[in-house]
Amino acid sequence: MFMHSVQIGALVVFRQEPARVIRVGERWEIELASGEVQRVRPKDVVVLHPGPLQDFKELQKPASGDLQGAWQILTGMTTTLAELSELAFGAYTPQTAWEVWKNVMEGKFFKGTPEAIQVLSEKEVKEKEEQERARQKAEEEWQAFLFRINQKLYVEQDVRYLKEIEQFACGLMKRSRALQDLKRAETPENAHQLLLEVGYWKETYNPYPRRFQVPLQVPVYPLPGLPEEPRKDLTHLLSFAIDDAGSEVPDDAISFDEGRIWVHIADPAALILPDTQADREARARGESLHLPEGTVHMLSEDAISKFGLGKQEISPALSIGICLSPSGEIQNVEIVPSRVRVSRLTYQNAEVLMDAPLFSEIEKWLGFHREARLRHGAVELDLPEVRVKVDEHQKVEIQPVLSLRSRRMVEEAMLLAGTAIAQWCIERNVPVPFTIQEAPEQRVSGDTLADMYAMRRWMKRSQYRSAPAEHAGLGLKFYVQGTSPLRRYLDLVVHQQIRSFLRGEKLLSEQDILERIGEVEVLLPSLRQAEILSEKHWTLVYLLQNPHWSGMAQVVDLRPSGVVVLIPELAWETTLPSSHGLVKNQPVKVECVDVNLPRLEAHFRLLP
Template sequence: MTLINSLVAYKGKSARIADIVASKFELVFADGSSLKVREKDFRFIHPEFTQINDECPLADFAVLADFQEETLSLQEITEWLFDEFSAQTAWCTCLLVEDGLRFYWQKDLVFVRPTAQVESVQAKRDSEKRAAESLAHCVDNLAKNTFDEQDEPYLKEIARVALNQSKTAKILSHIGVENSPDSAYQLLLKIKYFAPSFNPYPARFDIPKDEEIAVEVPSIERVDLTHLSSYAIDNEGSDDADDAISIEGEKLWVHVADVANIVPSGSDLDEYAQQRGSNFYLPDAIIHMLPTSLTAASALGASDKSDALSFSFEFDGKNINNIEVMQSVISVTNTTYEKVDEMLQVNSNADLTKIKAIGEAHKKFRDSSGSINLHLPNVDVKFVDGKASVAPQASSSSRDLVAEMMVMAGRTMAQFTSDNLIPVPYALQDEGDFSEEFLAKKDTLTLSESFLAIKNFKRSATSVKPLLHYGLGLPAYLRVTSPMRRYYDLLAHQQIVNFIADKPMLPVSRVKEIIGTVNMALASVGRVSRFSDDHFKYVFLMQNPQWTGTGVVVDIRGDKALFMMPEIGMMTQIKFKNLPKLDEEMQLQVSRVSLVDKSANFKVV
């Protein structure tokens, strides 16, 4: 059979064989173009070429029921479908095979798909069609900065990119938006899928959420200290006190919730806490290091009697003496900073007045030992009932009293653990690079001097060695007063409790390993806390677009002045022709806020 003037298919197009030279076939296409190809490059359709088109008669697919999973020639399947084998009907069969729904090629033969396979292929095509229509619908909506319920699957994909839970969302490429967390977040803010109040940072850093886990409190023998007047001083409304203070003659007591009794070293709850490292205090939420059920079981003052790990010691103006440590039961009076301030003002509580005097003496000792507190302004950022607030942190005699008692407890237990060779995670800070001139006026620094001194401090660290804590002015320091909230405090408690109970303690090598693990968790805690605070500061400014407040010049950088705004705990740079002086105050007003860039601009008013 001669192949000249036959109908063939080449890459989906019909063609006529015009000539054969050696092993090359000259194909002529409908548009008059020609091409020389090898025989394996085209498919034979019909021996007689005629002008054909893609408009095909209805095929009788019912006949295929008798040929499921059989292989037929193109001519045979054409005759069954169209009752004749012409160039046109053969071409129509070729198109059906190329379509792939009911048939597919097996070399030059045609395989007839079984009905179930046809239905599966059709279902897949229908699904892909719906997906394409849905994608086009969402793309169109996003171009109009809107969305509807149908777009939800695509918006969830974008949200996963915005929250750093996925690298790509297909639709972002379709609309020309970069597959990055900030770009995705900006888009979702723009279309109002994310409200400005939504905090993306816990999810971006994969912070574990709270879990409800039942806890049991083991019953152990405790020293009865209920005769002491023990005060847990906290903010109004707080119900999770983890420390209390007492005085008995010259003996000071610091009582701390005995969390280690519920969370022993190596337990499942211990691993749970290690992964978190610390409570997250965010403006819109608290993410707890331990299950919230543990708070109810161990918070001081939650019941008439509270389990505690109690430290007693005496202070002679310089040294900590006569340290005792015991697992105790105490009776706690829960009170507030405001109420204690009132008592201290009128000396109506002899215990608290005496504790305050001892705390002041200890602070004086630390000052003489080189402690440095720059007293830079700090703010509390809150988001409650849809409203962001930023306010300077409160300071008062009662807060100073509690803070110094906690420092004394940390100094005391650093001394106790060091003397008894208990492996624990000490907090340390090497000596800073401060001039004698600076140290001579460290208690009377201006705001700019305090700010510029930050760079002279060495970074604080955690070590199994009881080394200097320069900023506190102490030879060694151990965090021990917040085992419900900070893992290093809990680890210290576990080791101390095992020591006094004559049980095995973790070796130094294991404590070092834990420090490495917890430091990684705490790095996320720090970043998420900072980013979340900044986020809600910007939300506050968006909710108060005319905000005006005092800015203090704390540094000069070229032709720009760096301002600190103590009221909101923020910094900004402003360009000047005539630069202001350090510590000069000016009124600043917000002029631009960006949640995505985590930035705000201010102007002088």
């Protein structure tokens, strides 16, 4: 409108506010009602009237006319700003033009541009009115919700809003309107705190598996029966699967026969072949998810039932037979599909049998292997470790993981098996995912808790690679994780490769292995975070369930920010305010004085 003949004083709209033109050119200068002057492009404004607008006060005076009557006359038609102003107010002036345009911007009766204003039909107006009433009702309900939330209350009709906050707390939404309107910082922790305050979440609600979007349903798929194939009969051997009490997935067992250590491993690769449905499902999960409230298995219940060692009287296995020299070097490796008769023991049950001839002999030979690893620079850290478990009543139990001979025997046997598998695959050019770890930048001598705490900080992260390399932390020239194919996908890949080689079938290529490593490495950070933060969450719930908990701690570091202590009963690290006179490795007694569940923080104080 008048774009090519705009004069000084013309009335325009800029960002829905009135302004008048004070200079024209390539860019116009306009003055706002506040007195502010802006330089704008002509396309940034809407011209309402050629002017001149002498004073903005003119626009504030009520215009005498009948705009609704004009709407009734023109219903369903198209008109212009000038014509509508004339009809409604009897004159087209800056004042009447602005009055009409305010109604156009409101959109109740009119919409469009100054050159083409559409006059809404009666039906359209009624729809607009209904929409406005609905908007006002929704706003009233929203404000009532905010009021109740500020009172730390909610009613049934508020659940729809609380679900949105819950989604934000679980990382499923990027913004939270509720937190914005409540003037709270938009963080998952603040959303978590709000849901606790109003009682929508209980303290026992664990948001971290949802926040990291890890699978929480057990996979379900059909598996055929075991194929007919030759298996070495090792049922005459005394074979033991030794695990923590309550373990549901016995995927390894050990035995000894005429100088040969046997490590029997569950054999799911007998049925789960590369790129089958079960394989793709396992690959999409990466590993089993271990939470204090339970385990979400990587494989189906059917697979665990079929292949878990000791689940049946005779179990199918992939058995690794290893002969060692007294210097701990591997002299011979045999890998065969087998049938084994496995007895299941807990570590505590096995501990009382450690001086019996069988376990004593196994421990002796495994000791040679451990000594060889230590000579090659293996790092052994004995830091506090616990098992956090939650029962069906949401009661938390924390049990220490005891440093038992039986546990060390099994751990060493699994390291030996991993080394033997790596050597066997290297000798036969079988591509597998190797586990490597670079040497630490610095070594800390000593075996105190403070020494081991300091040493852990220098350890490099282990990595998967398609080519063999040193695992410095274990003191091994090469190493493959292959003893948990029921729980770790890349262990399953190792077994698939060994099985394919033994059957004379085509192997996955090194590129195939790299692709599988890449897929799993994308998944592992979320799995680890879900597990670690879930354990922290339930440890804090335990402290809430046991108010004023107190116990012994040990000083492991002295920093400007305070004294770092480890609490063995909780496997918890915390920093106490600086306290003069404390030294490393000094035992102290501490008491929990505060728990912040959303921030995963617990605060302790020193007791006399």
